[in-house]
Amino acid sequence: MSAQPKLAWQEVHKRFEGAPVLDGLDLSVPAGRSLVIIGGSGQGKSVTLKLALGLMQPDAGRILLDGEDITGLPGPAKRRLSSRFGVLFQGAALFDSLRVWENVAFRLINADGTPRGPARERAVEAMARVRLDASVADLYPGELSGGMQKRVGLARAVVATPEILFFDEPTTGLDPITAAAINALIIEQVRRLGCTAVSITHDLASARTIGDEIVLLNAGRIVWRGGPDELDTTDDPQVRQFVDGRADGPLTRPG
């Protein structure tokens, strides 16, 4: 393991309308590892992800990428930085007005200036990697099932070979079989690209499958970190409460 993490949150604080969401978050991800953040609703998982993506700014603290401070970058620098990231959003966040292949090729066409012909070819290749047939390329997202939309979102995330992949609740709303298929695709794509991955999820089966390491976030801080196997063996009362799904215990409940 290299000494310098690929991505790190250092003493990060974030409040919304006076209420603290992140309270001195310290977290790092080594290069090439897959980190999964678990935790209850309202504990700051999505905010943690959005801060790393530059979609929000912390009130205090720093976000480091390869040791470089990426907090509060101006627009053009932020857009250059985004080209190193790939993101699969919770609801896939596909553009309704664009065809499937245009969604997958969005970055190539609009940010990289790739002509539409070659961009379509690369989009169809990326779709094939997530087991999507070329016949769906000209459909609109609204014509696809939830599982297929997630695959399109995954194809869009990996098409430009990012250094870090972010997954926001990748299996939420999917049946167990489709969720398992998405998990398998995530593992396959992360290994193929050799990239770092950061995921947030409530789905413990997904966390065990796609994570090299798992952290538990509670009240804006990391309260536990361990391997997927340790989730079931640790005596940590907070982990036990979360894994066993008990309402009473040391974990903070959302207000």
Next chain:
Amino acid sequence: MTVSGRAVVARGNPVRILGRLVLAALRQVGAVTTFCGRGLAAAVSPPWFPAQLLRQLAAIGYFSLPVVGLTAAFTGAALALNIYTGGGRLNAEQAMPQIVALGITRELGPVLAALMLAGRVSAAIAAEIGAMRATEQIDAMQTLSTDPFRYLVAPRLVAGVIVLPLLTAVADIIGVAGGWLVATRVLDFNPTVYTRNALNFLEPWDVGSGLVKAAAFGLIVTLMGCYHGYNAKGGARGVGRATTHAVVSASVLVFAADYLLTSMFTHA
């Protein structure tokens, strides 16, 4: 007195309420101005998205033609009847062609076209961008290294500024034609005399000032749609609220801008 009781009294203090309202209004003006500045800056510097601009020109302009045309035709016709009736009290019925032409080109053409666009386009823009905000499509766009101000906002603002003067020109022609139709078919005006009187009376600036106003209204209507949609919060309800705010604020601002611009032009 309890703490909450004191808070109620403090909230009920008229000076404090007024102060809060003024501060909230100033914050809103500042936010809209900053948003407009970002949108216009994105419109004048690359990268541009011409395909998006063409799409907006069609959506805002071409598809608004029927509603703007119909509104102008009926307004021109009604205006002719009203002026004929009112003018009759002063024995000034013969001035009707000139007044209809002047009223349509300087005032009603641009204002009615803008109001139709406020209802049709501003609402549609706010709903579309608001839904994109609610479903994280705008976040996704940012993570795909694309500035939403360049891709979503700038093409709509530019399209509004280009299209509304064109729609106003069409509204002017159809509105004057509506007046001509009523005057010649219902009120027995001589068609040739009506046309000559209306056209000879008009000066280029009568039409030009209306078109300049229309460009400003085009910016207002699209800006309000973009601003309220972009800042929509709270899912479907938030999108609905954004749509309402877009239409109401666009309509009110069109009237306010109309007075300011008319005042500027008449004193120039």
